[in-house]
Amino acid sequence: MKLVSWNVNGLRACVNKGFNDFFKESGADIFCVQETKLQEGQIVLEQGEEYMQYWNYALKKGYSGTAVFTRIKPLSVRYGIEEDTEPEGRIITLEFAGFYLVNVYTPNAKRDLTRLEYRMEWEDRFRNYLLALDQHKPVVVCGDLNVAHQDIDLKNAKSNRGNSGFTDEERGKMTTLLDSGFVDTFRYFYPDTEGAYSWWSYMPKIRERNVGWRIDYFLASSRMAPQLVEAGIESNVLGSDHCPVVLTIKELDS
Incomplete structure (x- = not known):
């Protein structure tokens, strides 16, 4: 099973820069x-009848937002997060038979760190949310986490x-999350690889x-390690200031 994640920094602009070509390829x-x-209603994407589409729009126009396209029908x-309406449209969770998929766009602390306190509170809520899901079945988390860990x-x-994005506080929250039972899949396969960037x-x-x-x-939940096949970064793909990241896993009764 192949999973792709991409911060497109404006989907309408990215569509004009090759998004659909990469999607198909x-x-x-x-x-x-x-x-x-x-x-x-601001965009219509025809990705084929085999893909179901799920969107979480921010209330603020032209801001944030997430989407998932899946061939596998979610349960x-x-x-x-929980009952939180998440007005910035940052999270979509799809439940499949074998795992949860959480697509997330983590809040930026801002250049002057004026949103760092909010970011820390958000990180705690998000980690607790993931741990609650993980009690039921394994979890795969993907997206722009807005932190360089090491x-x-x-x-x-x-x-x-x-x-x-590189404060001790933000890095510490990532460490805490990983220590709570998750694995950074790229570093699982490539622990010492340098020059591997996505933004x-x-x-x-x-x-x-x-x-x-x-x-x-x-x-991914640490217990999913035996199901991990490969992880990668498509740094040659243009269209955004970010590039896509990829994970291949064994079928998990999807």
Whole structure:
């Protein structure tokens, strides 16, 4: 089973930059998108009759938003955390027979860290939500988690220490989540690989020089490790300041 996740930084713009071509070429069974930046009715995607579509729109126009395209019919679909309506459209949870899939766009702490306190509270709620799901069946989490976890996950760790996405607080929350029973699937396969990034600034020559950050992930319940087949980063795919990340797993009674 192939899963793909991509922060498209505006789906309408990405569609004009090759989104549909990559979608078709990927052959994904489940394709997750973050930062759609649109409202209901603002786009029509014909991805084939085999794909069901699920959307979580932010109340604020042109902001945030997530979507999932799946060939496998889910048993249930949930938007937000528990009963929280999640007005920023950041979470979609699909329940399948063998696992939960959680597509997430984690809030950014902002450049001046004015949203760091909110981010910390959100991280705790999100982790508790995942752990509650994990009590019932394994969980796969994918999306833009807006944090580079270790020094190896960004080009210039020393100069970025304390910046949004690389604060000790944000990194600590990722450590806590992983220690709670989850595995970073890319690092599971490639623990020492350097230069593997999923986001680059739009500043000139930054992407060409691969001055990036790895902030897009597939996490999985630790007990799913035997079902993990491969994880990858499609850094050659353009269309956004992020690139797609990929996870292949064995069938889990989907």
